[in-house]
Amino acid sequence: MRKNIIAGNWKMNKTFQESVDLIHNLNDGIDQGSLTDKRIMVAPTFVNLYPSLLESKDSPVEVIAQNLHEEDSGAFTGEVAAPMLTAMDVKTVILGHSERRTLFNESPELLAKKVDKALEHDLEVIFCIGETLKIRKTENHYLEIAGQVRKSLFHLRAEQWKNIIIAYEPVWAIGTGLTATPEQAEEMHQFIRRIIEKKYSSEVAESTSILYGGSVKPNNAEEIFSQPDVDGGLVGGASLNAEDFLAIINSI
Numbered sequence: 001m002r003k004n005i006i007a008g009n010w011k012m013n014k015t016f017q018e019s020v021d022l023i024h025n026l027n028d029g030i031d032q033g034s035l036t037d038k039r040i041m042v043a044p045t046f047v048n049l050y051p052s053l054l055e056s057k058d059s060p061v062e063v064i065a066q067n068l069h070e071e072d073s074g075a076f077t078g079e080v081a082a083p084m085l086t087a088m089d090v091k092t093v094i095l096g097h098s099e100r101r102t103l104f105n106e107s108p109e110l111l112a113k114k115v116d117k118a119l120e121h122d123l124e125v126i127f128c129i130g131e132t133l134k135i136r137k138t139e140n141h142y143l144e145i146a147g148q149v150r151k152s153l154f155h156l157r158a159e160q161w162k163n164i165i166i167a168y169e170p171v172w173a174i175g176t177g178l179t180a181t182p183e184q185a186e187e188m189h190q191f192i193r194r195i196i197e198k199k200y201s202s203e204v205a206e207s208t209s210i211l212y213g214g215s216v217k218p219n220n221a222e223e224i225f226s227q228p229d230v231d232g233g234l235v236g237g238a239s240l241n242a243e244d245f246l247a248i249i250n251s252i
């Protein structure tokens with residue numbers, strides 16, 4: 001059965017020492033007994049991955065990457081490839097974040113290649129999807145989400161879905177303090193599960209974790225996470241300090 005996941009996306013925040021300290025404080029604060037059915041992840045910047053991995057060794061906090069390049073190596077200045085991540089024992093990567101899509105022009109087709117590359121190297125993928133406010137206002141959000149899933153993930157074989165986690169992150173809720181209501185989140189998560197079921201099977205749909213992201217905070221996490229199709233969260237701002245992130249972890 002699918003697991004609950006709380007993942008912190010640190011984006012372009014935290015120095016070397018701040019990253020190590022935050023992981024240290026999370027390790028100190030996590031109630032290990034509560035972790036039988038949930039996973040905790042944090043995604044530091046590339047440059048802080050290795051010290052973060054060392055700090056999290058033998059701890060329940062999984063250190064994951066924020067992105068990767070679609071090729072294994074080559075003349076791509078400033079980029080990071082999948083084999084570099086797996087060589088450090090990184091096991092999971094975030095792909096398709098709306099900031100990558102909009103600020104760095106990552107298209108659904110490019111993201112399909114990145115997903116393939118990650119899976120080729122046995123990396124698990126947290127694949128982000130989400131609609132803008134304009135799309136929601138014109139009531140095209142279901143169409144948009146279905147398109148994002150279809151274009152980047154529906155070429156996969158059913159057995160590859162064991163390494164796919166979806167993060168539904170409405171763009172209008174990211175870093176804005178606006179959150180989808182628990183009902184809006186549940187409706188969309190149900191819809192995503194239904195389209196996976198239709199394309200593959202109920203087994204694939206039921207075993208895929210679907211996380212919610214967008215202004216998850218200690219004061220709204222419990223209500224959102226209590227929805228039956230919400231299997232945890234991808235947290236930005238509130239994952240940057242141990243107290244808030246631990247409160248969110250404890251609310252599932």
Ligand code: 13P
Nearest residue numbers: 009174175214215236237
């Ligand atoms: P916020 O929690 O800061 O809204 O960010 C969400 C997000 O983008 C996680 O990937």
